Amino acid sequence: MQKKHPIKEAIRIHQILDAGLSSDKRYPVNVTTVVRELIPLFNREDPIVEIQGVDFSGIDGALIRHPEKSEWKIVFNNNVDHPGRVNFTIAHELGHYMVHRHNLGKTEFKCGEQDMLDENDSGINIESEANEFAANLLMPNHDFRAQIEKQKFSIDLMQHCANRYDVSLTAAVLKWLNLTNKRAIGLLSEEGFMHWSKSSGSAYRSGRYFATKQDCVEVPEFSLAAQEQNSTEARDGVRHGPGIWFPGEEVIEHSIYSKEYGKTLTVLVLDDAGGYSDPDDFNEDDELLTDSYTNFINNGQNPY
Template sequence: MSVEEVCQKIGNIDIIEANMLASDFNGASFGSEENVKILINKNIDNHHRRRFTKAHELGHTILHIFTGKQSKFQCSDNDITYNSGNNSEYEKEANIFASSLLMPSKLIEKEIHRNDLSWRLIQEIKNMCDVSLEAATRKVISLSKEPCCLIIHKDSQMWAPIKSDSFNAYINAQSFPDNLNYSKETDNFPDSLEECDAMDWRIDNKMRLHYSSIYNSEFARIMTLLLKF
């Protein structure tokens, strides 16, 4: 079900898409318990970002505006980025709502529990839910019972790892290891992981690790799946 269809079922939410000149404006939601307008920047050229923004603003509408907590939100790219440590609780809640709406846990869990963790699996979930590769990976990691994590490198900088509940190893910030390889994105993503030395990631060398790294062209970053054995 699309975000627009959800809004139609609720009945008092209007989504408006308009060309906004401000480059840091993604979306806004404003109104009251009676009626809410959701405004989306039509100039967002990434389809997945625009779709997630709609779901994010719907989250504000249902969780915060309809409940009388706040009447207006204006959201930048930073507000709709999981990596931002500066997000308010309301922005975090809207992100969680958007993720749950676009990628229902019951649907994703079925795929996770009957398949091995791989980029191929995540690609299938990405396509099934029409979300970005990063959003799909974060959802899979959050639901996985395996000790796994996602490491993202952007402009040679490593973001804070996204870990499953059972992945308890600490990973220091570092550049992408010189002796490891990453695959360019293709129609068919890797369907397996390779063993690597734990010291490649500056982790206790007694630990067995498998990894698979790809270059994500959608957001120009290297994304690595790590699985602990």
């Protein structure tokens, strides 16, 4: 069976949502409603029949096939109290359903922090692909770009996006990093050390990244991240001279500390390259689908 592309699968859904919903009802995407009312249009042979909150330990969510029937269910961690994170988790599990359930022949996908770092036997990071599907379903490029175009980066701008799409602030920042042409880096730290970091494409190509998967990386002593700042000044961005984050280069650091989680989300913006773009290897306009579901919309029939 031909491998499915997570962005294409997300586009299949949001094209129908664009056509079927008015602009004031389009966002945020209610993934539970999508699963129950829209996904059956794509497949009736092995449907998702249940979305359930359960008490998990170390797991954010899972997609599980019934042991005897051609049915699936999505479960998410009841202990997560952030609605945006739950919404993204359900979308992530839907990504496994749309992209991976047939190609990999698996009957269960359990998704925790460690799982997201592992590749499967085919050398594919399916957790990364499921995240890519979820991000593009909840935050389509064309609408996200409309929110950020000609806007200076700020934590408040990212919070606006998080509220619009009902996702976490972190998810909004990661989406911004995927679209921006600016040299920028996002990172999450705790007690002076980085959990992870992600560079924009232009930042990575210029050698500005932190190898957090290979090494234990400490945040710089005089950075806002090290000070666990949650001030207006830190949110708006502070310009550091050369040597604080990178030798020979100034950096604007935006930082916000969460007392609840004890972690700091930081975005570093280097020199301005300007503008926003889609991923280089994918063009939405060239990938409009012409299967029965697109025809369903073209004929003027709406799913709601």
